[in-house]
Amino acid sequence: MNETLTRTLSGIVYILILITASLYFHSFLLLFGAFLLLAVSEFCQLVQLKKTAPLLIAIIGYALFAYFDVSRSSSILLLLATLFVSGKCIAFLFNANQRPLAPTSKFVYLIGYVILPIILITKIPCADGSFNPKIIISIFILIWANDTFAFVVGKSIGKHKLFERISPKKTVEGFLGGLVFAAIFAVLIAKFFIFQPLFNWIVIALILSAIGTIGDLVESKFKRVAGVKDSGKIMPGHGGILDRLDSIIFAAPFVFLFYQILYYVS
Numbered sequence: 001m002n003e004t005l006t007r008t009l010s011g012i013v014y015i016l017i018l019i020t021a022s023l024y025f026h027s028f029l030l031l032f033g034a035f036l037l038l039a040v041s042e043f044c045q046l047v048q049l050k051k052t053a054p055l056l057i058a059i060i061g062y063a064l065f066a067y068f069d070v071s072r073s074s075s076i077l078l079l080l081a082t083l084f085v086s087g088k089c090i091a092f093l094f095n096a097n098q099r100p101l102a103p104t105s106k107f108v109y110l111i112g113y114v115i116l117p118i119i120l121i122t123k124i125p126c127a128d129g130s131f132n133p134k135i136i137i138s139i140f141i142l143i144w145a146n147d148t149f150a151f152v153v154g155k156s157i158g159k160h161k162l163f164e165r166i167s168p169k170k171t172v173e174g175f176l177g178g179l180v181f182a183a184i185f186a187v188l189i190a191k192f193f194i195f196q197p198l199f200n201w202i203v204i205a206l207i208l209s210a211i212g213t214i215g216d217l218v219e220s221k222f223k224r225v226a227g228v229k230d231s232g233k234i235m236p237g238h239g240g241i242l243d244r245l246d247s248i249i250f251a252a253p254f255v256f257l258f259y260q261i262l263y264y265v266s
Contacts (some may be wrong), residue, residue: 007237015236018140023200028169029122030034035061036118038241039249041266042231043114044241046115046222047106054107058115062227066122075123076260078116082253085112089218089250093166113218117249120256127259134194138201139208139255143247145185146178146209153177162213167220170213179209208251219243 023032040058044051065078085108092109103108125136154174162170186205190198219242223231233238242249 010236019137021137022116022125023133028125028131028136032118032122033066034117034149035245038221038232038234039114039118039245040110042085043110043222044238046226046228046231047101047109048089048108049110049219054110057111061115063118065119070100075120075256077254079256079260081114082112082120083257085109085116086250086253089113090214093179093214093218093221096165100225103179108125114249115253118245121248124252124256125261127263138189138194139204141189141246142185143212144180144211146182147247149181150174150178150213163217166217166224168250170184170217175213176211179206182209200262205256208247208256209249211254218250219246231262234238
């Protein structure tokens with residue numbers, strides 16, 4: 001089958017599954033629980049970590065904090081831990097050293113870069129006090145808009161490399177194009193889909209575009225250190241789950257932080 005057709009069909013199936021599952025709270029939790037296990041498995045392969053303990057940590061953590069724990073205080077603690085590791089990820093990205101990670105660092109990144117962000121993703125649609133599927137669907141629409149138009153603009157007029165050492169194809173023009181179109185989609189989402197304050201969704205679009213791009217680069221750095229092109233092969237033409245979720249798992253803690261700020265100032 002033609003590679004472009006394979007990639008397109010695989011992407012359509014992924015989008016349909018994600019949107020359908022996100023309509024209902026329990027199916028949403030089940031889907032992201034499955035995504036978590038796949039992401040942990042792929043990350044363990046990238047950093048050469050045995051999977052048994054990481055998968056057990058992921059299952060227990062997800063059960064405790066995604067399914068059963070809805071308290072705001074514990075969510076804040078998870079957020080602080082995640083933001084700390086996000087800082088380490090950014091330092092890792094800009095460090096020219098490409099030697100394999102130390103055993104302790106592997107577990108720190110596993111928990112703070114993969115497990116906790118996915119748990120926080122499950123809490124974002126409940127930011128208004130009850131599960132609102134439009135929130136998570138809107139976030140993914142913005143991610144897809146940013147990725148699509150960053151590629152199109154970068155392919156069309158991109159000349160200045162964004163971070164050539166890690167991702168040779170990304171350009172400054174592509175980054176700005178993705179950001180602008182994500183903001184445009186945010187306006188449409190706020191006014192015609194979710195009916196929430198426009199300012200909130202413009203900020204969310206900017207977070208997803210800017211921080212999500214860093215997340216994409218961080219995952220590229222992990223893959224470069226591992227010497228692989230994709231994190232996995234579960235999605236024909238797209239790679240692994242980490243390849244699909246790299247932007248949102250890195251941006252989600254910052255989106256969640258923004259919602260906490262809105263909660264405390266309202």
